[in-house]
Amino acid sequence: MTTSDIERAHPSALRSAETWIFDLDNTLYPARCNLFDQVDRRMSAFISRTLDIPQVEARAIQKKYFREYGTTLSGLMDRHGVNPAEFLGFVHDIDYSPITGDPRLAGALDRIAARKVILTNGTVAHAEAVVERLGIARHFDAIFDIEAAGYVPKPRPEPYHALLAREGIAPERAVMVEDIAQNLEIPAQLGMRTVWVRTDHAWSHPGVADEGAAPAAYVHHVTEDLGDFLELLLAAP
Structure with missing residues (x-):
């Protein structure tokens, strides 16, 4: 894949959009910041402490719930009645x-002369901390977080409809x-144009073909650098 691809669909479809919806983590900031590594470790620590189990077992449960439920939190709420606010406050510290x-x-x-909003499986507080660090907070009209979604995560359809x-x-x-390819499937079905911010994280690739092959049909554009992609888009004829 190219570093920035705006050829799969005409760029005018993006430039004429009324609203841009951005995921947060590993999308608005580069994955090399490794914030998720910190969150990942704190999720394991929370599970270990809450369920009173060893770290190794906690990590296995964490990954199992992520695969089965879409987020670790959803599994913890369903299986163990975990308080979501307590979990989210801990893991985003x-x-x-x-x-x-x-x-x-x-x-x-x-x-970009369009409304801009954030849709995240994280919290408003986490999103605000990120955009303040990036110096882009003023650009966003709204943040729709996991609490606003009733703790139902992407890629389930409910958060998008809400x-x-x-x-x-x-x-x-x-x-x-979005940086997670499968989170673009529902938006594409709803009629949105989609942009995949590709990272090296294997878990962000479900539904996408192997390296060198075309991505899934619901991925309309591909980039490895959001700033680069937007600059190319704005410069395109």
Whole structure:
């Protein structure tokens, strides 16, 4: 795949969009910041402490629930009655210093004449901390988090429908940007244009063909750098 691909669908479909919907983690900031590594370790620690089990067993449960439920939290709520606010507060108590300001991304967002919102399986507080570090907080009109979604995570359809209803978004006039490919399937079905921010994390690739082959049909555009993609889009004829 190319670093930035705006050839699979005409760029005018993106430039004329009324709303851009952005995932947060590993999408608005690069995956090399490794924030998820911190969150990942804290999830294991929370499970170990809450269920009173060894770290190794806790990590196995964490990954099992992620695969089966879409998020570890959903599994913990269903199987163990875990308080979601307590879990989310604990796992997002992290060091945000690896994220630095991104003037290029801020400039590109400023030039996109459309409403911009965040749709995340994290919390509003976590999203606010991230966009403040990036210097792009002013660009977003709304943050729709896991609490607003009733703790139902992407890629299930409910969060997308709830966001569209709450914010009055017309899906056929919207763009969805995500680092986890399968989270773009429902947006594409709803009529959105989709942009996959490809990372090296294998878990972000479900539904996508092997390296060198075309991605799934619901992935309309591919990039490895969001700022680069937006600059190319804005410069395209």
